[in-house]
Amino acid sequence: MTATFKIWRGDAKGGEFRDYTTEVAEGMVVLDAVHDIQRTQAPDLACRWNCKAGKCGSCSAEVNGIPKLMCMTRLSELPLERPVTVEPMKAFPILKDLVTEVSWNFRVKKQIKPFKPRPPDAPDGTWRMQQDDIDRVQEFRKCIECFLCQDVCHVLRDHQMHEKFIGPRFLIHVAALEMHPLDTEDRIEELRNTQGIGYCNITKCCTKVCPESIQITDNGIIPLKERVVDNFYDPLGWIWKGLKKLLTH
Amino acid sequence: MSNYETVEHDVLVIGAGGAGLRASIEASAAGVRVGLVCKSLLGKAHTVMAEGGIAAALANVDERDNWKVHFADTMRGGQYVNQWRMAELHAKEAPDRVRELEAWGAVFDRTKDGRILQRHFGGHKYPRLAHVGDRTGLEMIRTLQDHGVHQGIDVHMEHTILSLLKDGDRVVGAFGYERERGRFKIFHAKAVVLATGGIGRAYKITSNSWEYTGDGHALAYEAGAELIDMEFIQFHPTGMVWPPSVMGILVTEGVRGEGGILLNNDGKRFMFESIPGNYQAQTADNEEEGWRYCQGHKDARRPPELLTRDHVSRCIVREIKEGRGSPHGGVYLDISWIKQKMPNAAEHIKRKLPSMYHQFKQLADIDITEQPMEVGPTTHYIMGGVRVDPDTQMSRLPGLFAAGECAAGINGANRLGGNSLSDLLVFGKRGGEFAATFARDNPHGQINTDEIDTVAREALTPFESRGRGSENPYAIQRDLQETMQNLVGIVRTEAEMREALERIDELKGRAKQAAVTGNREYNPGWHTALDLKNLLTVSEAITRAALERKESRGAQFREDYPDKDERFGKVNTIVSKSADGSMQVHLEPLPDMPEYLKQVIEEHR
Ligand SMILES: Cc1cc2nc3c(=O)[nH]c(=O)nc-3n(C[C@H](O)[C@H](O)[C@H](O)COP(=O)(O)OP(=O)(O)OC[C@H]3O[C@@H](n4cnc5c(N)ncnc54)[C@H](O)[C@@H]3O)c2cc1C
Ligand code: SF4
Ligand code: SF4
Ligand code: FES
Numbered sequence: 001m002t003a004t005f006k007i008w009r010g011d012a013k014g015g016e017f018r019d020y021t022t023e024v025a026e027g028m029v030v031l032d033a034v035h036d037i038q039r040t041q042a043p044d045l046a047c048r049w050n051c052k053a054g055k056c057g058s059c060s061a062e063v064n065g066i067p068k069l070m071c072m073t074r075l076s077e078l079p080l081e082r083p084v085t086v087e088p089m090k091a092f093p094i095l096k097d098l099v100t101e102v103s104w105n106f107r108v109k110k111q112i113k114p115f116k117p118r119p120p121d122a123p124d125g126t127w128r129m130q131q132d133d134i135d136r137v138q139e140f141r142k143c144i145e146c147f148l149c150q151d152v153c154h155v156l157r158d159h160q161m162h163e164k165f166i167g168p169r170f171l172i173h174v175a176a177l178e179m180h181p182l183d184t185e186d187r188i189e190e191l192r193n194t195q196g197i198g199y200c201n202i203t204k205c206c207t208k209v210c211p212e213s214i215q216i217t218d219n220g221i222i223p224l225k226e227r228v229v230d231n232f233y234d235p236l237g238w239i240w241k242g243l244k245k246l247l248t249h
Numbered sequence: 250m251s252n253y254e255t256v257e258h259d260v261l262v263i264g265a266g267g268a269g270l271r272a273s274i275e276a277s278a279a280g281v282r283v284g285l286v287c288k289s290l291l292g293k294a295h296t297v298m299a300e301g302g303i304a305a306a307l308a309n310v311d312e313r314d315n316w317k318v319h320f321a322d323t324m325r326g327g328q329y330v331n332q333w334r335m336a337e338l339h340a341k342e343a344p345d346r347v348r349e350l351e352a353w354g355a356v357f358d359r360t361k362d363g364r365i366l367q368r369h370f371g372g373h374k375y376p377r378l379a380h381v382g383d384r385t386g387l388e389m390i391r392t393l394q395d396h397g398v399h400q401g402i403d404v405h406m407e408h409t410i411l412s413l414l415k416d417g418d419r420v421v422g423a424f425g426y427e428r429e430r431g432r433f434k435i436f437h438a439k440a441v442v443l444a445t446g447g448i449g450r451a452y453k454i455t456s457n458s459w460e461y462t463g464d465g466h467a468l469a470y471e472a473g474a475e476l477i478d479m480e481f482i483q484f485h486p487t488g489m490v491w492p493p494s495v496m497g498i499l500v501t502e503g504v505r506g507e508g509g510i511l512l513n514n515d516g517k518r519f520m521f522e523s524i525p526g527n528y529q530a531q532t533a534d535n536e537e538e539g540w541r542y543c544q545g546h547k548d549a550r551r552p553p554e555l556l557t558r559d560h561v562s563r564c565i566v567r568e569i570k571e572g573r574g575s576p577h578g579g580v581y582l583d584i585s586w587i588k589q590k591m592p593n594a595a596e597h598i599k600r601k602l603p604s605m606y607h608q609f610k611q612l613a614d615i616d617i618t619e620q621p622m623e624v625g626p627t628t629h630y631i632m633g634g635v636r637v638d639p640d641t642q643m644s645r646l647p648g649l650f651a652a653g654e655c656a657a658g659i660n661g662a663n664r665l666g667g668n669s670l671s672d673l674l675v676f677g678k679r680g681g682e683f684a685a686t687f688a689r690d691n692p693h694g695q696i697n698t699d700e701i702d703t704v705a706r707e708a709l710t711p712f713e714s715r716g717r718g719s720e721n722p723y724a725i726q727r728d729l730q731e732t733m734q735n736l737v738g739i740v741r742t743e744a745e746m747r748e749a750l751e752r753i754d755e756l757k758g759r760a761k762q763a764a765v766t767g768n769r770e771y772n773p774g775w776h777t778a779l780d781l782k783n784l785l786t787v788s789e790a791i792t793r794a795a796l797e798r799k800e801s802r803g804a805q806f807r808e809d810y811p812d813k814d815e816r817f818g819k820v821n822t823i824v825s826k827s828a829d830g831s832m833q834v835h836l837e838p839l840p841d842m843p844e845y846l847k848q849v850i851e852e853h854r
Contacts, residue, residue, distance in 0.1 A: 011770065025492075025493065025494070026492050026493075027491070027492020027493060027494050027495065027612070027613070028492070028494045029494060029612070032494040038723070038773060038774070039721075039723040039724075040723075043721070043722070043723065043765055043766055043767070043772075043773065043774030043777075044765065044766055044767030044768075044772045044773065044774050044775070045773065046770075046771040046772065046773060047773070048289070048290070049458070049459070050289055050293045050294075050295075050297075050298075050458040050459070050460065051297070051298045051458055052458070052495070052498060053298070053495070053498050053499075053608055053612070054604075054607065054608065054611070055297060055298050055384070055387065055604065056289075056292075056293045056297050056298065056458075057292075057293070058289065058290065058293050072611055072612070074611070074612070095429055095770075095771055096770055096771040097771070099771055102290065103406075106290075106291060106398075106404075106406075109395070109398065110398050110399070114354075114395065114396070114399045115353065115354035115395070115396075117352060117354075120352075125348060125352075126348055126351070126364065126365075127351065127363075128362070128363030128364065129356075129359055129363050130359060130363055131358065131359040134356050134359065137356050138356055138381065138382075141356055141381075141387075141388060141391065142384065142387070144297075144387065145292055177354075180354065180356065183354075
């Protein structure tokens with residue numbers, strides 16, 4: 001059996017969809033088809049990949065218009081009687097073919113205040129944490145930095161507010177740090193100001209595309225928004241925070 | 250000479266996996282300027298894929314554990330051809346390296362009393378692997394990456410190093426290209442740390458990604474460093490076998506650590522039949538004991554599924570060869586059976602092995618809480634690599650250091666699961682530390698521009714070779730993978746390996762004709778053509794070393810010499826480039842082990 005793939009070819013200057021027809025077999029994923037095309041018809045077709053098992057977050061693209069990991073998208077899930085379109089993520093500038101310029105994400109991350117633990121709990125320099133207290137943080141730390149959530153978020157994709165909004169990936173990064181039981185840093189003010197949490201209007205599109213099924217909005221962004229509100233409008237919250245600081249330092 | 254962009258660092262680290270990141274952090278903490286280069290984006294190196302855990306004798310779960318037991322386990326696993334000093338440092342320092350990760354924000358699974366939880370793994374006497382479900386590598390690389398970027402390390406993502414630069418014997422930098430535009434770049438440095446990982450792409454069935462083309466091994470070899478133990482390739486017993494497109498993808502040993510069992514098509518648990526002599530005393534002799542071990546009962550011994558990887562792989566190959574395999578040419582790995590033992594088994598499996606659950610569900614339509622998986626051996630790890638000083642990680646070339654999978658010595662003939670992640674941390678740190686010292690003690694060396702021009706010219710030939718008689722680089726890579734898989738795989742013979750050498754020679758000729766279309770901008774065809782040289786070099790090194798070791802030990806199984814041979818138990822194979830450019834192999838006696846360590850081994854027989 002064969003199938004046709006409409007793959008976007010081009011670079012920053014422009015490009016077009018080109019059709020490639022290739023043999024498909026049981027169990028194949030979109031990335032396999034792209035590789036077959038690369039091997040036999042278009043050796044210079046650019047795409048990123050590493051693990052081929054949904055673990056590294058390299059192979060992000062839009063398959064039939066939906067942000068996906070190519071290595072985890074089975075051909076059997078797609079209607080193969082029509083051509084399958086494969087195109088690069090839209091929220092980032094194009095480098096070539098399926099490869100986008102994602103370095104903005106790395107710059108954003110660098111601006112987030114790093115982890116700052118409280119002093120160790122035990123004389124041997126270790127800490128004690130209960131599993132229940134870290135479940136949430138572990139959920140956020142499953143993130144493989146595929147940036148599919150960034151791609152789908154309208155604030156970045158449609159409004160291109162990359163300078164004012166850090167996007168869902170980094171909101172849950174901040175959430176993971178803020179909810180880390182050992183962390184003592186305070187990131188609430190910049191969350192509201194430079195990081196632009198207010199731009200998120202909880203459409204939950206990010207959560208829908210996350211290949212790690214992280215509850216980005218419900219478990220991450222909404223609780224952070226609550227903290228921001230408490231911090232800025234709630235005098236009791238202020239006192240509590242002051243106390244917490246006193247207790248942990 | 251052409252004008253190339255030049256960047257200057259005190260220490261240049263090549264590779265951004267666990268070893269490279271840890272080395273960069275250490276060097277930068279020592280106050281020198283660090284540059285870090287990697288072929289992919291930051292955080293995508295192989296380390297991200299590690300699943301099961303990091304081995305360190307923290308003794309959080311079993312207080313009987315300590316560095317001595319870990320050392321003895323590592324040496325036994327490596328069949329005593331390990332560099333004892335590396336195994337010693339590793340066992341002693343791993344616990345501190347793991348605790349340090351926690352101080353940098355890693356969130357490991359916890360024990361009931363709130364400490365870092367540890368799990369059982371093959372060849373480790375006590376539960377020793379600190380882990381986060383089955384995504385430990387992700388936790389580790391992300392922690393190091395996030396800590397590292399705040400330390401002022403200059404990261405050059407999507408850059409590939411093509412050769413090391415020398416001033417006399419000393420290594421003084423590296424030359425490579427960036428993927429985006431395909432432009433060349435000179436990295437001038439006072440010390441260079443190789444942390445490029447493994448060679449899995451030399452084989453057809455592998456758990457490794459496109460990055461694993463043995464670059465560090467080949468770069469070091471070409472520059473004049475020695476490679477050691479190259480015959481020892483770890484074939485992990487459990488890779489996916491179906492569907493074909495996922496063949497080779499890893500199924501973590503953690504499945505067996507949690508109680509998973511191996512079955513043939515008669516439903517028989519065949520691992521009980523062949524427990525090697527030196528492991529008999531430590532292995533369960535009935536199924537109930539094996540299960541109790543996985544449940545943490547301290548008086549129980551490990552089930553035979555958790556014997557060392559080389560052994561389990563060979564047993565699986567035997568079952569398949571003798572017609573007792575599963576429909577797609579593997580055997581069964583079953584974790585769903587534990588529902589006979591615990592009420593909420595499905596939930597437990599999903600919690601302990603979430604990415605395995607996900608992987609099988611999405612890629613193979615198999616629910617591992619209900620059905621057995623089909624698995625077979627996959628090329629996973631190379632024990633061999635750059636020969637280094639155990640304390641400083643420096644190769645025989647001044648200024649050239651190596652750490653992680655591309656360096657060698659700690660694992661001997663076979664690596665225990667979990668010992669790689671800890672190796673990356675322990676020796677990454679050491680490599681970074683001593684590279685920084687070297688960089689402080691030495692001024693920048695001279696760069697030879699003629700050499701660079703030659704490398705650049707060679708790298709561009711695939712664009713000129715278009716036309717008659719030219720070769721598709723992907724096809725050459727495939728043919729090499731077939732050759733290594735079929736002729737230098739799990740079971741080896743002299744005749745087959747001689748044939749492999751001939752084919753490698755032919756492939757070298759073909760690689761010179763490799764041609765690519767398109768331009769230099771992000772062109773995977775070109776990158777594949779450039780990787781061929783390294784793949785061919787390491788393939789030859791593996792084959793020549795395997796020929797030289799005329800015995801079976803650890804990961805090397807020779808059908809023509811099926812037994813262990815005392816004489817080879819005292820030597821390592823060393824591969825180096827001779828003056829005439831040919832590859833030479835010689836045997837060298839193991840360094841003498843001090844009495845106190847011999848005693849440790851005796852005490853833990
Ligand atoms: C699926 C899987 C599961 C595993 N599970 C475990 C486990 O549970 N426990 C365990 O201990 N071990 C495990 N291992 C082994 C372990 O993950 C690896 O051995 C280890 O991560 C290697 O780390 P590294 O730092 O040496 O190299 P890597 O993490 O592989 O990094 C290599 C780096 O070098 C770069 N590089 C390579 N060549 C060049 C070049 N020419 N120029 C520039 N950069 C270059 C790459 O881009 C990459 O950044 C597993 C391996 C696999 C494949
Ligand atoms: S929920 Fe917020 S962050 Fe997520 S896609 Fe919608 S606007 Fe963006
Ligand atoms: S949160 Fe999910 S979608 Fe977003 S980058 Fe992480 S893994 Fe990808
Ligand atoms: S290749 Fe790693 S997520 Fe797809």
